[in-house]
Amino acid sequence: MLYNVSHRTTYRYSYPVSVGEHVACLKPRSFSQNVVLQNTLRIHPAPTAYTERTDYFGNVLSFFTVEEPHKELIVEATSQVQVDRETRLSSGPSLAWEDSATPLAEDHTVEGLAAHQFQFASPRIRLNQHFRRYALESFTPGRPMAEALMELTSRIHKDFRFDSKATNVRTSTEEVFEKRHGVCQDFAHVEIACLRSINVAARYVSGYLRTYPPPGKPRLVGADASHAWISAYSRGQGWLDMDPTNNVAPTDGHVTLAWGRDYGDVSPLRGLILGGGDNTLKVEVDMVPLGT
Structure with missing residues (x-):
């Protein structure tokens, strides 16, 4: 597109x-x-x-x-x-998530080193046991990375309510997790915090999301949206994008602008x-x- x-x-x-x-x-x-x-x-x-x-x-x-x-x-x-996005969650080998996450410290390939830096806390994303416990409900022992990632994304979409007035750029990820309200930036931060808390490399992706007018209504100029989603690293598959706000793998309606550790980088x-x-x-x- x-x-x-x-x-x-x-x-x-x-x-x-x-x-x-x-x-x-x-x-x-x-x-x-x-x-x-x-x-x-x-x-x-x-x-x-x-x-x-x-x-x-x-x-x-x-x-x-x-x-x-x-x-x-x-x-x-x-x-x-x-x-021209290709959905990669169901294609190619998908290791057990533990095998995909834990060896990154010893992976000295360019791709491994690039992913390893996204396993740590960052200025806007701190890690704790609450995020870890929430993630481990989906990341059960031996489960394939892609399958676990899709379930975690789906749970965040279900458990958190979109509310544009509930947060601002200074609202902490811990507060969002506690109140279960926020916007796309918040949901991306929460999912990244969950993933990094179990040692899965994850980065914040900013971009644009194409929106569609209601049936019978004209398309409004300027009514599309800035958006945020996440990308998690899976050995053998590379980076897998997921959009927790909409519970989808990004499609041709998602345009990537930038990526970094969290919103502050982009x-x-x-x-x-x-x-x-x-x-x-x-x-x-x-x-x-x-x-x-």
Whole structure:
């Protein structure tokens, strides 16, 4: 599936911002199932300095400085992405989950080393026995990795309620787990915490999710969504993506933007400003399928 993707972020401030230093993570990753054909970043007011670099995890970051006094900042990324996802959960060998997880410390291959770093706690994901016990209800002894992963994802989808007002970016994963409410970011953090607590390597994936209008209703521009899901490493299969918010393996309707240890590594836009006072934030995402 070929998409034109637009991600527009608008900040409005009650007082002028004199200087803003920002980092954007808005260029989708390009790999075999998610090929980026084009990407453009537009910023208003125009920045006085702009650079790009690739971070430790392979995501492209854009650094820019706005020195013109402004009460509104608009950052819009437009991309053309070809998505061709192959569901791999039921294909290829699937080792018992213990065999897939525990040998990573001794696996000195490039793939093994890359996965090993996602077995540990991270700034927004701490590990504890509560997560471990919850995970082990699905990860029973000798169970194939893919089968256990699908069941854990299904249980999170069933046990947790989507509530956009229940949490914010500062809500801890422990609090989400206790209250069983949250959004896609929270559910991804919870599943990763469960997996890492039993030594399974898991990373946080940010991206976009295509949405569909109700029957008989027109498609609304800007009504698609930023999204988050997880990817767990299975020896012999590689990385297996799962979306606990929707209880699915990501499909051609999921566009990958970035991945890291948790949300903090892949926040779409962050930075520091001088001035500004109170602010309001508006995010609009649009995924237009081409050729359909």
